[in-house]
Amino acid sequence: MKLKMMYSFLNSDLKNIEQTLEETVNAESSLLHEASLHLLKAGGKRIRPVFVLLAGKFGTYDINKIKDVAVALELIHMASLVHDDVIDDAELRRGKPTIKAKWDNKVAMYTGDYIFARSLELITNIEKPCTHQILSNTLVELCIGEIEQIKDKYNFEQNIRDYFRRIKRKTAILIAVSCQLGAIAADVDDKVHQKLYRFGYYVGMSYQIIDDVLDFTGTEKELGKPAGDDLRQGNITLPVLFAMEDADIRKEIVKVRETTQQAEIERIITLIKSSGAIERSLKVSDQYLNKALDNLKDLPQNRAKKTLMDIAKVIGKRNF
Amino acid sequence: MKLKMMYSFLNSDLKNIEQTLEETVNAESSLLHEASLHLLKAGGKRIRPVFVLLAGKFGTYDINKIKDVAVALELIHMASLVHDDVIDDAELRRGKPTIKAKWDNKVAMYTGDYIFARSLELITNIEKPCTHQILSNTLVELCIGEIEQIKDKYNFEQNIRDYFRRIKRKTAILIAVSCQLGAIAADVDDKVHQKLYRFGYYVGMSYQIIDDVLDFTGTEKELGKPAGDDLRQGNITLPVLFAMEDADIRKEIVKVRETTQQAEIERIITLIKSSGAIERSLKVSDQYLNKALDNLKDLPQNRAKKTLMDIAKVIGKRNF
Numbered sequence: 001m002k003l004k005m006m007y008s009f010l011n012s013d014l015k016n017i018e019q020t021l022e023e024t025v026n027a028e029s030s031l032l033h034e035a036s037l038h039l040l041k042a043g044g045k046r047i048r049p050v051f052v053l054l055a056g057k058f059g060t061y062d063i064n065k066i067k068d069v070a071v072a073l074e075l076i077h078m079a080s081l082v083h084d085d086v087i088d089d090a091e092l093r094r095g096k097p098t099i100k101a102k103w104d105n106k107v108a109m110y111t112g113d114y115i116f117a118r119s120l121e122l123i124t125n126i127e128k129p130c131t132h133q134i135l136s137n138t139l140v141e142l143c144i145g146e147i148e149q150i151k152d153k154y155n156f157e158q159n160i161r162d163y164f165r166r167i168k169r170k171t172a173i174l175i176a177v178s179c180q181l182g183a184i185a186a187d188v189d190d191k192v193h194q195k196l197y198r199f200g201y202y203v204g205m206s207y208q209i210i211d212d213v214l215d216f217t218g219t220e221k222e223l224g225k226p227a228g229d230d231l232r233q234g235n236i237t238l239p240v241l242f243a244m245e246d247a248d249i250r251k252e253i254v255k256v257r258e259t260t261q262q263a264e265i266e267r268i269i270t271l272i273k274s275s276g277a278i279e280r281s282l283k284v285s286d287q288y289l290n291k292a293l294d295n296l297k298d299l300p301q302n303r304a305k306k307t308l309m310d311i312a313k314v315i316g317k318r319n320f
Numbered sequence: 321m322k323l324k325m326m327y328s329f330l331n332s333d334l335k336n337i338e339q340t341l342e343e344t345v346n347a348e349s350s351l352l353h354e355a356s357l358h359l360l361k362a363g364g365k366r367i368r369p370v371f372v373l374l375a376g377k378f379g380t381y382d383i384n385k386i387k388d389v390a391v392a393l394e395l396i397h398m399a400s401l402v403h404d405d406v407i408d409d410a411e412l413r414r415g416k417p418t419i420k421a422k423w424d425n426k427v428a429m430y431t432g433d434y435i436f437a438r439s440l441e442l443i444t445n446i447e448k449p450c451t452h453q454i455l456s457n458t459l460v461e462l463c464i465g466e467i468e469q470i471k472d473k474y475n476f477e478q479n480i481r482d483y484f485r486r487i488k489r490k491t492a493i494l495i496a497v498s499c500q501l502g503a504i505a506a507d508v509d510d511k512v513h514q515k516l517y518r519f520g521y522y523v524g525m526s527y528q529i530i531d532d533v534l535d536f537t538g539t540e541k542e543l544g545k546p547a548g549d550d551l552r553q554g555n556i557t558l559p560v561l562f563a564m565e566d567a568d569i570r571k572e573i574v575k576v577r578e579t580t581q582q583a584e585i586e587r588i589i590t591l592i593k594s595s596g597a598i599e600r601s602l603k604v605s606d607q608y609l610n611k612a613l614d615n616l617k618d619l620p621q622n623r624a625k626k627t628l629m630d631i632a633k634v635i636g637k638r639n640f
Contacts, residue, residue, distance in 0.1 A: 032467045083433065087426050106407050109429050110467045113403065117459035120440070124452040132444040132452065139437035147352045147430045 059186030095224030145169025172204030379506030415544030465489025492524030
């Protein structure tokens with residue numbers, strides 16, 4: 001079953017969120033407005049809003065209360081993508097030119113800042129102070145994760161713990177917080193929202209590992225960018241770390257630079273695949289997924305729980 | 321009298337703020353920590369914290385309550401400077417290498433993001449919801465101001481209204497909000513904090529105009545960067561707009577590009593000076609200053625009021 005089909009019962013609320021996203025980035029400045037809309041229209045799975053809504057279903061679900069949380073989290077995610085693309089010199093995202101490619105790094109920096117500021121405006125509508133604390137901590141972690149990513153680029157000495165810490169900050173926390181804040185907005189009790197947080201955290205870890213595997217197993221068409229692009233950019237991911245345990249493969253990998261030709265990258269991809277690193281990475285992703293599902297066990301049986309389980313499983317098996 | 325002497329009675333509180341600034345940017349990541357400290361140690365007048373504290377003196381002044389507001393506003397200001405320097409390709413600030421010069425644009429972007437996120441963490445300590453709303457609106461305005469500045473670069477068709485709108489967003493609002501939030505943190509009543517807001521707003525306008533004049537009248541040593549650098553960067557300020565009313569001078573100015581040699585910039589500075597544009601700009605700055613002082617008239621007589629008046633006057637006459 002396709003991801004979107006699993007939560008089609010949320011469609012009208014998701015449409016509402018999509019509208020609010022558009023309204024929120026609306027700017028007097030035509031440049032800002034155009035750049036923000038470009039980003040918004042480039043799509044995305046809106047997986048964070050989906051998690052917010054589903055977590056809210058465990059409590060007193062009121063779309064008008066929960067909507068701002070969903071929109072704010074998606075905007076924070078979008079803003080971080082724009083700044084990410086500057087860091088990674090990315091020309092394409094989901095097959096479409098990035099803001100930094102269509103305009104330039106400076107416009108990308110300020111569009112990110114702007115979307116981010118707009119999300120903060122929205123957040124002020126949310127009364128619960130703990131929401132603000134959780135979100136600002138999340139932002140600090142996101143920033144530290146990104147700067148660690150800059151620092152760790154082409155650092156072939158890093159270990160698996162560095163990698164896990166980075167993807168935790170870069171991806172897992174924001175998904176965890178999506179579940180947590182959705183639950184908090186719906187007055188779900190502490191024990192349940194802590195379990196939802198952990199569910200989101202483990203799903204996020206699993207999700208990012210799969211993403212990093214896809215960089216090697218996906219086709220250019222599927223990825224919207226050449227295969228192995230993360231590696232060429234110096235992002236040392238789990239499959240790379242596993243593959244480097246083989247001294248001969250390691251020798252080849254450590255030569256990679258931004259200027260490395262695609263043919264050479266393809267050759268290294270073949271080496272990585274032959275090393276068993278892909279299977280090992282997928283196994284780690286599976287372990288995280290199981291931990292995610294474990295955290296749902298004791299939660300009340302409802303449609304939201306079933307959907308969260310289905311989404312987690314699809315994320316674990318996705319090949320897109 | 322020197323600016324710092326005017327508020328020496330705030331010294332112990334300002335020292336407290338300085339310490340909190342350092343503690344707040346403390347990061348696990350050594351790169352982030354180093355870059356943030358570099359910025360902090362480069363100094364600055366800390367004029368926003370001073371305004372916060374002085375505004376607080378009109379109410380129930382409690383340094384522990386008001387401190388977070390002061391630190392958060394200074395951090396937001398610092399974060400915006402770091403991103404500014406990326407936009408302006410600035411190599412020097414206050415005579416010291418900028419973060420983008422010492423590291424690069426990417427590190428500057430994320431250091432700005434990080435300082436900014438840290439300021440948000442602090443803000444969550446402040447209980448009053450209106451503080452959060454005011455701050456997030458301010459951030460949106462700051463971003464719009466910056467993006468307008470990018471858009472208006474080398475746009476010699478813009479008018480004085482464009483300029484005023486830009487400096488309002490870029491400078492005046494943050495100073496206005498410093499006064500306002502300091503007052504709110506000290507439970508000053510609405511009428512008084514609105515007057516303080518307007519005082520800050522007009523001081524901010526006056527301050528930025530003087531800043532823009534100094535780009536032409538200051539020496540390289542005073543400015544910490546070559547004279548006329550704003551113009552070379554394409555920032556069309558009030559003296560430039562006034563000077564361009566003379567068709568002959570306009571013809572010379574519109575040729576300016578980033579690559580224009582310093583000798584040519586110096587020649588244009590002489591033209592601008594000869595046009596009377598400097599005096600006219602200073603007069604406008606004076607008018608704003610008078611409006612600022614007007615807003616203090618009806619406030620209770622106290623040391624803070626006298627100090628605000630003194631600071632405003634020094635800002636209006638500053639040549640540093």
